[in-house]
Amino acid sequence: MKKVVFLFMVAVAIYLIGCSSAPWDNNRVDIQNLAAGILFNFRDSVYTVDASTSISIKNIPNGTYVYATTYSLPPGAKSVTMKGGSGSLVFQRGDSRYQFLYSGTIADSVYTVGPTISGTDNGLTITQ
Secondary structure, three states, X not given: XXXXXXXXXXXXXXXXXXXXXXXXXXXXXXXXXXXXXEEEEXXXXXXXXXXXXEEEEEOOOOEEEEEEEEEOOOOOOOEXXXXXXXXXXXXXXXXXXXXXXXXXXXXXXXXXXXXXXXEOOOOEEEEO
């Protein structure tokens, strides 16, 4: 009987170890760009997000990371006003997600661009 219980415990332990995953497996940033092209600088990488495209950055370890955005100036624009182009994101839980939706408008040759950001954690700091 002791041998059966021991084997059962070993089998359960092996199953749990095999099913476990890293604590950050589901952390991600999704970026949808409705503006002119952007460059998204995050965790020592620069991601190009062309107009009308989307990307996902996955498997981000828990922690706090700074991001910055560089914008392309579309034809007809002579100057730019940026809103929310840089800040920091906090990943705390292993399934944290942030959604960036970039949009831009041109009025009187001034291009106003920036993201709307939503997330599952409260760790969002945006600088203008």
